[in-house]
Amino acid sequence: MAHRSIAKVADMSSQLTATTPLASLLAARRAEAHRVTFRVTEDWQQGRTLFGGLLSALSVQAMRDVCGADWPLRALQTNFVGPVSLAPFQVEVSLLRQGKNVRQVKATVLQADAQGQEQVCGILLGVFGTGRSSEIATRRPTQPPVAVAAETATSLPYLPGLTPNFTQHLDFRLAEGAFPFTGGGDWLTRYHLRMKDSAGVDNELIAIILADAGPTPALSQAKNFAPASSVSWALELRPVTKVDPEGLWRLDQDTIAYDEGYANDRAHLWTPDGQLAAFGYQVVAVYA
CATH class of the missing domain: 3.10.129.10 (Hotdog Thioesterase)
Structure with missing residues (x-):
C-alpha cells in the first residue's frame, strides 16, 4: 500500500531543476590558510539548509586540504548547529593532535548572517588513522539479506x-x-x-x-x-x-x-x- 501511494503521485514531479555534480562543487572550493570556502547550489538544499551529508562531506574535504589526505577517515562527529543558506560559507580547520597513527581534526562551519556577522553553523570532529598490522584476526560483518x-x-x-x-x-x-x-x-x-x-x-x-x-x-x-x-x-x-x-x-x-x-x-x-x-x-x- 505504501509503495502504491507514492507511485500514484509520481506524475506530480515537475521538470527537475538544473543540478550541479558534487565534483563541480569540490573543484570550485577555495583554500586559504586554515579556511576553505565553498559555494553550494540550490539543488543540494534540504529545506532551508544544506543537506547535512553534503555539509559533512565538504567539511571532511576541508580537513584533508588543511591537515593532509594521506590517512583514511575512521570516525566523524557532526553537530548541526544552524542552517546553511545558499550564500558562500567557510570551513575553519584546526589540528587538535597528530600522533604516529592517529590525527584528530576539528572543523567549524561559518557563514555570515544578514547583518554580516559570522555565525557557527556546524562543528565537526574527524579522526583519521593509518592502517597498522595486528596479530588479531580480521573480523568483517556479513551483509544481511x-x-x-x-x-x-x-x-x-x-x-x-x-x-x-x-x-x-x-x-x-x-x-x-x-x-x-x-x-x-x-x-x-x-x-x-x-x-x-x-x-x-x-x-x-x-x-x-x-x-x-x-x-x-x-x-x-x-x-x-x-x-x-x-x-x-x-x-x-x-x-x-x-x-x-x-x-x-x-x-x-x-x-x-x-x-x-x-x-x-x-x-x-x-x-x-x-x-x-x-x-x-x-x-x-x-x-x-
Whole structure:
C-alpha cells in the first residue's frame, strides 16, 4: 500500500531543476590558510539548509586540504548547529593532535548572517588513522539479506515541495519498510541507493553522503507531511576497496527509540558488493 501511494503521485514531479555534480562543487572550493570556502547550489538544499551529508562531506574535504589526505577517515562527529543558506560559507580547520597513527581534526562551519556577522553553523570532529598490522584476526560483518532486490525495488521519485532538493542527485529504491508519511507500521527502512553522478569523487566522501541520505524511519509513522532535522550525527567508517561506481549501495536504518519529538536512529551502509562501509547513530528532531 505504501509503495502504491507514492507511485500514484509520481506524475506530480515537475521538470527537475538544473543540478550541479558534487565534483563541480569540490573543484570550485577555495583554500586559504586554515579556511576553505565553498559555494553550494540550490539543488543540494534540504529545506532551508544544506543537506547535512553534503555539509559533512565538504567539511571532511576541508580537513584533508588543511591537515593532509594521506590517512583514511575512521570516525566523524557532526553537530548541526544552524542552517546553511545558499550564500558562500567557510570551513575553519584546526589540528587538535597528530600522533604516529592517529590525527584528530576539528572543523567549524561559518557563514555570515544578514547583518554580516559570522555565525557557527556546524562543528565537526574527524579522526583519521593509518592502517597498522595486528596479530588479531580480521573480523568483517556479513551483509544481511533484504526482502526486495534492487532490480525490483520501488524507486522514490523526486517530488518538488515534498522530497528534498538534494534527492535529485540520488537513485533511491525501497527494499524494506515504508516510505515517509504513509502511516506504515515499521520502524526500519532498507534502501538500495547510489549517487547518479559520482564521477571524480572518492568512495570516502560518497560513503559520508549516502550514510546520511535516508529519512529517519520515524517519518514512515506519520500520515501527513512533517519536516525533520538532524541534530547530531556520529559516523564510523571502514575503508573499502574496488567499489563499482555504477553499483547500488545499501542503507539499513532503524529507529531505536522515539519520544517527545526526537528519534534515535542507527544506520549501516554497505557497498554494492556487501562490504560494510560505515555505521552510525543520529539524533533527529521530528516536527510531527
